[in-house]
Amino acid sequence: MLRKGVTYTGFAELLKEVFVDVAEREFRLDDKPSSDSRISLLTGVHRKDVRRLRAQAGGHEASLPKVISFGAHLVSVWLNSSPFCEQPGRPLPLARLASNGGECSFDGLVAQVSKDIRARVVLDEWLRLGIVRIDEQDQVHLETMAFIPQRGFDEKAAYFRHNLHDHACAAVYNLTEGGEPFFERSVHYDSLSPAAVTQLREAVNADGMQVLIGFNQLAAELEERDIPPPDAKQRITIGLYFYTEPTPPTVDNPSTASSS
Template sequence: MQSPTLPRSLLGALRRVMRPLVRLMLRKGVTYTVFADLLKEVFVDVADREFRLDDKVSSDSRISLLTGVHRKDVRRLRNESETSIATLPANITLSAQLVNAWTNSRPFCTDAGQALPLPRLASVGGKCSFDALMAKVSTDIRARVVLDEWLRLGVVRLDEQDRVHLEAQAFVPQKGFDEKAAYLGHNLHDHASAAVHNLSGEGLPFFERSVHYDALAAVSVDTLREAVAKEGMQTLLNFSRLAADLENLDSPGIEQRQRITIGLYFYTEPTDPVSSMTPAP
């Protein structure tokens, strides 16, 4: 039985947030037992990292009191390998840097920030080639290796003139479960972190807004989907160019750097006929 001091509104929100995650887990064979063990690790790790008193390492007993996890499990989990906060894999980070250069740096894009089709080889396109784009970001990995991976993921395509076209104006793999799963963790973590920060009422709130309607016809939904895909992507590209310009202007120093995430999403599902009924006058 839940403690009566726990906010019912919070528990209801958590239940709703968990539904799509549980849906994904059931589809992929992640059972409750597996998830419970994973959740136990997260509870211990967050309590250990973020809920210390006077910045002192907490005892197993205190973490057990905070989390409700048995002290034996707390000790075992803390003695096992150090849990690290997941970051995007190196291949995705490199790819994101390449897309950013492709859409923001001349001569690889237009003034409007649209990625140009690039000749694959420097021997053909010179400084405006996929080889040159790769060399701008990294000299440690061959351009052909990245190109083959991007072709596999559906990020780019090759035309009959051996030119490379960017299929998505941000690095969003069309294939590749591992890459998609990495973005699931990154994007949901940062969106949830912003929402949790705003709920705490501490410090300046993060911008976190949405538009929602519940009585649209399917054709109207399709119109909105296309508008978000086009105008939303352009908005994100504008923010990306601004961030790139500011990063280039930031002077090096001892000040700690910060990362940002800016997101925009679209979702639709059938409206619950019960909740959408209009009361009779």
């Protein structure tokens, strides 16, 4: 946060918004809106601040911004749907213009997902973010197996919010609720060499991405085959992450490995 100029004061203001929003949505009595005084009592946020925050625009949604949801959908179609892929998970290079490639072009791909957005606008933005590249034959190549911008802080921040929110919600549910738990497991070791960590990182990048691509293909098939009523739609997030840092020096201990 400090690298991006977020001060403690700014962070504290964001926390007030979060506390007020959650109290308003999840701690109602008899499903009726709470008063400013009750929310102030629950959260410890001053009543004047509660009134001001509630008067502002509605709460933050957990879903991704529209532009990113569109991008994720577009990449999914390119990866999984004919004529844009050789087989699921193997996207084809696409002619940039429909005049050269017809339906099997970047123009055709964008048109299949939305008639309201110009392909050139999407292409320029994706070139900026490093999602695609154009070769000497004016063909567009997909440079990623998911909509994860290589550049563009705002886009990365949107994914940060989305993934952190859903991971934390799964963990909190498993900790506090009595129903069937969400899948949330990890593997951790603390006595690996840098070379071993590099090997594991590469394995996670390769094998982990294949696992996620498989889930993506299944979800795309189910979404097309099993269409729910408008009032019964649900969203999902399936994630996989990798992190490493030096192990703090301690007394000699045997290597540990566990999952939780």
